[in-house]
Amino acid sequence: MLPLPDLLRALDSGELSPSEHVDDVLSRLGSDTTNCVVALDADRARERAAELTALSAAGRRLGPLHGVAVGIKDLVDVTGLPTRCGSRLLADAAPATADAPVVTMLRAAGAVVVAKLHTHEFAYGPTGDVAATGAARNPHDPARITGGSSSGSAAAVAAGHLALAVGTDTGASVRTPAALCGVAGLKPRRGAIPGERVFPLAESFDTVGLLAADAASLAVARTALGEPGASAAAVLPRIGVADDDWWRPHDPVIADAVRAAADALTALGAPVAAQDTPGVAELAATYPVITGAEAYATHRRWFAERRDEYQPATAARLAPHAEAPAHLYVDARRERRRVGRALLDRLGASCDVLLCPTTRLRATPIGATEHDGVPVLPSMLQLTSPFNLLDRPVVALPVPVPGLPAGVQLVGVTVGEDVLLGLARALERALR
Numbered sequence: 001m002l003p004l005p006d007l008l009r010a011l012d013s014g015e016l017s018p019s020e021h022v023d024d025v026l027s028r029l030g031s032d033t034t035n036c037v038v039a040l041d042a043d044r045a046r047e048r049a050a051e052l053t054a055l056s057a058a059g060r061r062l063g064p065l066h067g068v069a070v071g072i073k074d075l076v077d078v079t080g081l082p083t084r085c086g087s088r089l090l091a092d093a094a095p096a097t098a099d100a101p102v103v104t105m106l107r108a109a110g111a112v113v114v115a116k117l118h119t120h121e122f123a124y125g126p127t128g129d130v131a132a133t134g135a136a137r138n139p140h141d142p143a144r145i146t147g148g149s150s151s152g153s154a155a156a157v158a159a160g161h162l163a164l165a166v167g168t169d170t171g172a173s174v175r176t177p178a179a180l181c182g183v184a185g186l187k188p189r190r191g192a193i194p195g196e197r198v199f200p201l202a203e204s205f206d207t208v209g210l211l212a213a214d215a216a217s218l219a220v221a222r223t224a225l226g227e228p229g230a231s232a233a234a235v236l237p238r239i240g241v242a243d244d245d246w247w248r249p250h251d252p253v254i255a256d257a258v259r260a261a262a263d264a265l266t267a268l269g270a271p272v273a274a275q276d277t278p279g280v281a282e283l284a285a286t287y288p289v290i291t292g293a294e295a296y297a298t299h300r301r302w303f304a305e306r307r308d309e310y311q312p313a314t315a316a317r318l319a320p321h322a323e324a325p326a327h328l329y330v331d332a333r334r335e336r337r338r339v340g341r342a343l344l345d346r347l348g349a350s351c352d353v354l355l356c357p358t359t360r361l362r363a364t365p366i367g368a369t370e371h372d373g374v375p376v377l378p379s380m381l382q383l384t385s386p387f388n389l390l391d392r393p394v395v396a397l398p399v400p401v402p403g404l405p406a407g408v409q410l411v412g413v414t415v416g417e418d419v420l421l422g423l424a425r426a427l428e429r430a431l432r
Contacts, residue, residue, distance in 0.1 A: 001025075001028075001157075001160040001161060001162060001163050001213070002163065003163065003212070003213045003214055003216060003217050004068065004163045004164055004212055004213070004216070004217035004220050004221060005216055005217060005220055007021070007068060007163045008064075008065070008066075008068065008220065011056070011066060011067045011068070012061070012066070014056065017049075017053045017056060017067070018049040018050075018052040018053045018056060018066070018067030018112065019046070019049045019050055019052075019053045021049070021067055021068070021069060022045050022046060022048075022049035022067075022069050022112050022114060023046070023049075025069040025114055025161060025162060026040065026042050026045065026046070026069075026114060028159075028160070028161040029071075029114065029115055029156070029161050029162075030042075032156075032159065032161060033137070033142065034136060034137045034138070034139055034142065034146070034152075034155040034156075034159050035118060035133065035134055035135065035136050035137055035152075035155075036071075036117055036118050036136055036146075036151070036152035036153075036155035036156045036159065036161070037071075037115050037116075037117060037118070037152065037156070038074050038084065038086075038115075038116050038117065038118055038133055038152065039074070039081050039082075039115060039116040040114065040115050041078070041080070041081060041113060041114060041115060041116075042114070044080065044113075045069070045112050045113065045114040048112045048113075049067065049112050052066060052067045052110065052112065053067070061110065062108075062109075062110035063108060063109035063110035063224065064109050064110065064220070064223065064224040065106065065109040065110045065111040065164075065221070065224045066109075066110035067110060067112065068110065068111050068112065068163060068164060069111070069112050069114045069162060069163070070106055070111045070112065070113055070114065070162065070164045070165060070166065071113075071114060071115045071116070071117045071152070071153060071156050071161075071162050071164075071165040071166070072103060072113060072115070072116055072117060072165070072166045073116075073117050073119050073149075073150050073152065073153050073165070073166055073167050073168055074086060074116040074117060074118065074119050074152070075119055075122075075123055075149075075168055075198055075199040076100045076102065076103065076166060076168070076197070076198050076199075076208075077096035077098065077099060077100045077103070077197040077198070078096055078099060078100070078103055078113055078116060079095070079096055079097065079098055079099045079103075080095045080096065081095055081096060081116055082094060082095050082096065083096055083116075083199060084116075084132070085119060085121065085122050085123070085199050086118065086119045086120060086121040086122065086130075086131035086132055086133065087121045087122055087131075087132055087309070087310070087311070087314075088132045088309045088310075088311075089302055089306055089309045089310065091132065096197070098197065099197070100194075100196060100197035100198055101194035101196050101197065102166060102193050102194060102195075102198075102208050102225075103166075105193075105194075105225050105226070106166070106224075106225070109224040109225065111164070111224075114162075115156075117150075117151075117152030117153050117155075117156055117165060118131060118133060118136045118151045118152030118155070119131065119148070119149050119150065119151060119152065120148035120149035120151055120173075121310070121311045121313075121314045122199065122201065122295075122299070122314060123148075123149035123168060123170060123173055123199070123201045124149070124201060124295055124314050124317055124318070125148050125149060125313065125314070125317070125377070126147060126148050126149065126171070126172040126173065126176045126377060126380035126381045126384075127145045127147065127148050127364075127376065127377065127380060128145050128146040128147050128148030128149065128151025128154075128155075128177060129145050129146075129148075129151075129366045129367060130148075130311045130313045130314060131151075131311065132311070135366045135367070136148075136151035136152055136155050137155065137366070138155065138158075138180060138181060138363045138404075139155055139158045139159040139160075139181060140158070140181070140182065140363065140404055140405060141363065141404065143365055143366060144180075144363035144364060144365055144366060144404070145180065145363050145364055145365075145366055146158075146177050146180060146181055146363070147172075147176035147177035147178075147179065147180035147181065147359070147363070147380060148172075148173060148176065148177060148380075149167075149168070149170075149172075149173040149177075149201075150165075150167025150168060150169070150173045150174050150177050150185075150209075150211060151177055152165075153165035153166065153167040153174075153177070153211045154167070154177030154178055154180070154181040154183055154185070154211050155177075155181060157181070157183045157211050157212060157213060158181035158182055158183050163212060163213065163217060164210065164211070164212050164217065164221050165210070165211045165212070166208065166209075166210060166211075167185070167208075167209050167210065167211050168195075168198060168201075168206060168207065168208055168209060169185075169187040169206075169207045169208075169209045169384075169388070170201045170202050170205045170206050170207070170291065170388060171202075171205060171287055171291060171381055171384060171385035171388050172380060172381045172384040172385060173209075174186065174187050174207075174209035174210070174211060174396065175187055175358050175384045175394060175396035175407070175409060176358060176359055176380045176381070176384060177211070178211055178358070178396040178398070178407060179358035179359050179362075179396055179398070179405065179406065179407030180359065180362065180363040180380075180404075180405060180407075181363075181405060182398040182405030182407075183211055183212065183213055183214075183398060184211070184212055184213065184214050184215050184217065184218055184395065184396060184397055184398065184424070184428075185209060185210070185211045185218075185395070185396040186209050186210045186211075186218045186222065186393075186394075186395055186396075186417070186421070187207055187209045187387070187388075187393065187394045187395075187396070188207060188208075188209060188222075188227075188393050188417055189207070189391055189392070189393050189417075190205065190206070190207045190388075190391050191207075192207075192227065192393070192417070193207075193208040193209070193210075193225060194208070195207070195208050200294075200298055201291065201294070201295055201298075202290060202291040202294040202295055203294055204290055204291075204294060204333075205287075205290075205291065205388040205389070207388065210222070214397075214425075214428055215230075215395060215397060215421055215424035215425045215427075215428050216230075216425050216428070218395065218421060218424075219421045219422075219425060222417060222421065227417060227418070228417070228418035229418070229421060230418060230421035230422040230424075230425055231418040231419055231421075231422045232422045232426070233415075233419050233422065233423070236265075236268065236269055236270040236271070236423070237270065237351075237352035237353045237414075237415055237419060237423060238270075238271050238273075238350065238351045238352045238353070239262070239265050239270050239271065239272040239273070239351060239352075239353050239354075239355055240273060240274070240275025240347065240350060240351030240353070240354050240355065240413070241258065241262050241272060241273070241274055241275055241354075241355045241356070242275055242277055242354055242355065242356035243274035243275055243276060243277075244276055244277050244278075244280065246277065246280050246281055246284075246382075247277070247356050247357060247383060248360075249357045249359070249360045249361070249383075250360045250361050250371075250372070250374045250379060251360065251361050251362050251406070253362065253401050253402070253403070253406055254357045254358075254359065254360070254361075254362065254406045255357070256401060256406075257357070257399035257401050257406040257407070257408055258355065258356065258357050258399075258408055260399055260400075260401075260431065261355055261397075261399055261408045261427060261431070262355060264427055264430040264431050265355070265423075265427060265430075267430060268426055268427070268430055270423075272355075273350070273351070275347065275350060275351050275354060276346075277343060277346075277347070277354075278342070278343065278346060279339040279342055279343050280343060280386055282335065282339050283335075283336065283339045283340055283343060283386055283389055283390075284382055284385055284386050284389070285335075286332040286333070286335050286336040286339075286389065287381075287385040287386075287388070287389055289324075289328055289329060289331075289332035290329065290332050290333060290336065292317070292318075292320065292321040292324070293321055293324065293328070293329040293332075295317075295318060295321070296318055296321035296322060296324075299318055300322075303315075303318055303319075303322070336389055340389055340390050343390065344390060344413070347413045348413055348414050351413055351414075352412075352413055352414045352415050352419075353410055353411060353412060353413060353415060353419075353420065353423060354409075354410075354411040354413055355408060355409070355410060355411075356383060356408065356409050356411065357383055357406075357407075357408055357409070358383060358384060358396050358406075358407040358408060358409050359379060359380050359383060359384075359407070360374070360378075360379035360380075360382065360383060361374060361376065361379045361380070362403075362404040362405065362406055363404050363405070364376050383409070384409070387409070387411050392411050392412050392413065393411075393412040393416060393417045393420055394409050394410065394411050394412070394420075395409070395410045395420050395421060395423075395424040396408070396409050396410075397409075397410065397424055397427065397428060399431060400431060400432075410423060410424055410427070
């Protein structure tokens with residue numbers, strides 16, 4: 001699959017029609033081996049593509065994504081398709097009666113929704129191997145995880161099936177699968193892309209995001225959804241390279257990826273310096289308390305009445321919050337505000353963008369809870385969740401390394417998505 005800018009050039013020039021493109025995508029998804037698809041919307045996609053092909057023939061374009069096939073994570077409502085959230089509890093869910101706003105925006109931009117994509121059950125996990133439909137499989141090694149919870153979105157892009165997919169990110173769920181599958185992911189600030197009609201995990205942090213092959217594709221998609229996609233700063237932003245022990249990955253190849261990114265940014269002329277992050281461990285410790293309490297509040301009735309229908313791993317994560325005293329949640333929210341303010345003040349005084357690894361490990365075997373004695377779940381979550389707690393925009397980028405993919409995060413400390421995406425595009429060009 002072409003990256004999104006190249007795909008749009010082919011569609012706009014007439015080299016490729018929307019119908020040809022959508023037929024190709026449906027064929028790819030229909031023969032997929034990564035388990036990234038939970039439902040194809042083939043008939044309606046072909047009908048929509050035919051309408052767009054007729055518009056193209058008449059010299060008209062519906063919008064900036066005219067004819068582009070997109071996939072939607074199965075937490076997000078799509079008219080006429082059930083939203084099952086990767087769970088047996090929703091196996092008999094009725095079709096959605098309306099699109100989520102993000103889907104409405106994509107359709108208005110000319111995109112063609114072709115499929116609902118795999119998610120870790122109820123988005124409550126960063127591995128992508130816990131779902132009623134089985135594990136999603138990494139296109140680079142089908143015995144390994146994709147990362148989660150936007151598992152199908154990352155796998156579909158990495159496998160070359162789609163140029164663009166929608167995901168969600170509560171603590172890791174766009175960025176971790178992006179890193180493990182070797183694609184790019186955007187986690188905007190919360191609410192920057194509307195989150196209505198998306199099944200909640202933790203309302204304090206739930207964020208709709210995007211996955212694509214590269215930052216240039218993310219920038220095009222972001223512009224299509226109504227925000228400046230990328231801008232080149234007049235002066236390159238100050239780059240802080242997270243340097244505390246907290247950020248040290250367990251896999252040395254990931255550390256090499258961070259160094260390669262820092263060296264490339266230095267070569268571009270950006271001011272790059274080591275950056276301490278005091279309080280980050282204390283901040284991160286509030287994440288499971290807040291997320292767990294909010295998730296349990298959503299699932300409380302189902303969990304009491306239908307616990308056996310949850311995947312065992314999901315039930316095990318929900319169970320401790322059934323009896324947790326309310327003050328733990330309140331205390332964690334207060335600690336988040338206190339420590340978060342102090343950390344942002346410290347970061348903003350010395351850097352505009354923070355560079356750090358995305359995960360501590362690369363893709364691990366499906367079902368593994370430890371890898372070389374290192375717990376898998378926290379390794380996929382701890383380096384991403386602080387930026388949901390701080391509500392900062394983040395671009396996750398793959399860095400060329402031997403073997404399985406590895407990724408880094410560019411975090412907007414004082415800058416917004418536009419500058420962040422512009423920097424990410426410059427970095428990916430420098431890394432090629």
